[in-house]
Amino acid sequence: MVYENIRNLREDSDKTQIELAEYLNITQTTYSKYELGKINVPVEVFAKLADYYHVSVDYLLGRTKNKN
Structure with missing residues (x-):
């Protein structure tokens, strides 16, 4: 879940891994x-990453579905 979250946020933001x-x-x-x-x-x-995407670390970790 964690790995999916960081990938999905990157793709949704149209950013590259680079x-x-x-x-x-x-x-x-x-x-x-x-x-x-x-x-x-x-x-x-x-x-x-949480700062970059303006989400909580808990969201990145999959502990909540609330991005804030």
């Missing part, structure tokens, strides 16, 4: 692995 990777100061390969669930997303990355 754009998000640059924002997060990581490689596109690392970002891709986050979306695929191959590696765990660090807490600080969740916080930055």
